[in-house]
Amino acid sequence: xxxxxxxxxxxxxxxxxxxxxxxxxxxxxxxxxxxxxxxxxxxxxxxxxxxxxxxxxxxxxxxxxxxxxxxxxxxxxxxxxxxxxxxxxxxxxxxxxxxxxxxxxxxxxxxxxxxxxxxxxxxxxxxxxxxxxxxxxxxxxxxxxxxxxxxxxxxxxxxxxxxxxxxxxxxxxxxxxxxxxxxxxxxxxxxxxxxxxxxxxxxxxxxxx
Numbered sequence: 001x002x003x004x005x006x007x008x009x010x011x012x013x014x015x016x017x018x019x020x021x022x023x024x025x026x027x028x029x030x031x032x033x034x035x036x037x038x039x040x041x042x043x044x045x046x047x048x049x050x051x052x053x054x055x056x057x058x059x060x061x062x063x064x065x066x067x068x069x070x071x072x073x074x075x076x077x078x079x080x081x082x083x084x085x086x087x088x089x090x091x092x093x094x095x096x097x098x099x100x101x102x103x104x105x106x107x108x109x110x111x112x113x114x115x116x117x118x119x120x121x122x123x124x125x126x127x128x129x130x131x132x133x134x135x136x137x138x139x140x141x142x143x144x145x146x147x148x149x150x151x152x153x154x155x156x157x158x159x160x161x162x163x164x165x166x167x168x169x170x171x172x173x174x175x176x177x178x179x180x181x182x183x184x185x186x187x188x189x190x191x192x193x194x195x196x197x198x199x200x201x202x203x204x205x206x207x208x209x
Contacts, residue, residue, distance in 0.1 A: 077209055080113045081146075081174050083120035091168045092127020098161045102131040104200035106189060108143040108207040110136065117146075117174070118206045125165075135194030141187055143207030145175055151201050152182030158201045165202075175209075 083091070103125055107118040118134060125132045146169070150162045162178065169176045179186070183203040 081117040081209070083117065083124060083172060083174065087172045088120060088124040089127050091124040091165075091172065092129075094168050095125070095128035095130070095161065095164060098128075098164060099157060100129050100131070101158060101161050101202065102133075102197055102200045103202045103204060104133040104135075104197055105204045105206065106135055106137040106143075106192065108137050108141070108189075108205060111208055114206055114208060118204075121146075121169070121174075121204060121206075124168075131197060131200075133195050133197035133200065135189075135192040135196055137189030137192045137205075139190030141189075141205075143205045145177065145207060145209060147177055147179050147205045149179040149181065149183035149186055149203045149205070151199075152184055154201050162202050 105118050105122050107114050109115075115136070122132045122134045148162055148166055150159055154162075166176050166178055183200070186203070186205075
């Protein structure tokens, strides 16, 4: 072939190559146009999957936390109320500066835990120099937990001391409530075993938790 033929073939090749480039560029644009929505749908699906997974994880964490709190509450309910010797002395020291007061303690159950916490509270009050009567009640009212009642004729000093006593016990993890009803209006036990003091300024009534 002569030079003219070769040049003709080369020119035709250039035209074909240019055409292929145009097709390639157009194909790339077309692919991008088709691919864009697909990628968006895929990314949105992944985002939703991640969000759902996060929701399930959060729900599982909330369930686990509720179960943990319920377990702790159950353990707290089942755990015996205890005041160590050091805690008794600490309460006694805190209450001693308030003055001397008289307290009648009645336990309303023969469960050992109730007797033990009653004795521990009595020991703490003895450390404070307070006059304490301790007896196991038989019959009378029903008591749940620990209730502290004050005489209706009690002066402010006695009421303040009762509040301090309740706060000291709570600080040591012993639940106690202050009665809105004065102790004179609360029926005493039908019978009791132990010692009872006359006209106490406060009454501590202890039942099971």
